[in-house]
Amino acid sequence: MNARITSLSNPTVKAVRALHMRKERDETGLFVAEGLKNVIEGIDTGHAPKILMHGPDAAAHPMMKKAVQATLAAGGQVIEVTHDILAKVSRRENPQAVVGVFPQAFIDLKDVKPGAAECVVALHRVRDPGNLGTIIRTADSAGCGALVLVGECCDPYSVEAVRATMGSIFAVPLARATEAEFAAWRAGWTGSVVGTLLTAEVDHRKAAYRKPALILMGNEQQGLTPDLAALCDVNVKIPMRGRADSLNLSVATGIMIYAATG
Ligand SMILES: C[S@@+](CC[C@H](N)C(=O)[O-])C[C@H]1O[C@@H](n2cnc3c(N)ncnc32)[C@H](O)[C@@H]1O
Known part of the structure; x- marks a missing residue:
């Protein structure tokens, strides 16, 4: 009973x-x-x-x-x-x-290994739980191997973030790292490390995404910091053709994930 x-x-x-x-x-x-x-x-x-x-x-x-x-x-x-x-x-x-x-079910950063999937996503200081949940759902949809939360981020296990994942919260391994831990771990990454910057000159469609690609996204307000951008093999920009100065973080992450896994 x-x-x-x-x-x-x-x-x-x-x-x-x-x-x-x-x-x-x-x-x-x-x-x-x-x-x-x-x-x-x-x-x-x-x-x-x-x-x-x-x-x-x-x-x-x-x-x-x-x-x-x-x-x-x-x-x-x-x-x-x-x-x-x-x-x-x-x-x-x-x-x-x-x-x-x-x-x-957070996993250790050391257990996120190149080779497990075509793509891993890292988010620096993501603030919005709706963005984070949507990105987890997209990472699941595209078959990403893991998502790494770098620096002080919002909680992927908040009710708002979990709602936005639509069940994918259980499917994508999640790891956390300080900026220094991320920098040390990135040094062992065997594929391309691709950062995203509004000031980058390389079009995101022209970059080489050597598998497994590690895609690094910046914070909603400040964008990717120079320190983290410097850790990347290449920084790319998604073309902005209208008057908007940037894409929403979760939309930009979706475009990048599919460019890296296509
Ligand atoms: C809302 S944007 C940040 C805008 C911020 N004011 C800046 O100057 O970067 C949040 C994140 O989405 C990604 N992003 C948004 N639009 C992008 C674009 N056109 N090209 C590349 N990345 C973009 C970047 O990772 C950026 O750090």
Whole structure:
């Protein structure tokens, strides 16, 4: 018999709600993925929920049996909750009927190895969780081997970023590095290291992307810093033909990833 919670002041409900705060996610190493499709995506890629919360109506869904079995088999909890609790946990009036609490899965930078895929993406000081989630989704779509977060970045496991990944949060290995760690690790990279700069003279379509390509993208406001641009074999520019002075970071990253993997 699964547990049932109806009180908003239940400690488990409070703990899951607290995962909206980065401090809490950092301390617990957990994050929230909403929706049965995303929960199943996690399970299918080897990530079982620690907690599976569902509304009263979700239990009848054909995929719920699989989600419940995987959660219990991994020692997790399955809890039926009210619509109000799901709304508070998701901070939405119309919440998804299923919410999973999963362990974060950062990998060590040393485990991101050239040769694992055609392309790896590195983001310097990415600030916007929507951009980061969209880039993770694009990196998954194009078959990138990993994504490296360089310097102080927003959290890929925030609810906003996870929502924007549409389930790809489970598919793309994520690593973190300081600028100095990235510089040391980059020295062992065997393919092309391609930076992106609005001031670059090389058209991104003319650059050589020796596989595996490491694509380096800059911050939304400041762009790529000179220190990081200097670490690249080549810096490229995507042509800007109209009046806009730059592309959105996630759009530019998508163009670069497909140029490097085409
Ligand atoms: C919004 S842009 C940064 C704009 C910033 N004001 C600057 O001067 O670089 C964010 C990132 O997207 C990438 N980007 C955007 N437009 C680009 C373009 N036309 N060519 C190459 N990279 C671009 C770069 O990585 C850049 O650092």
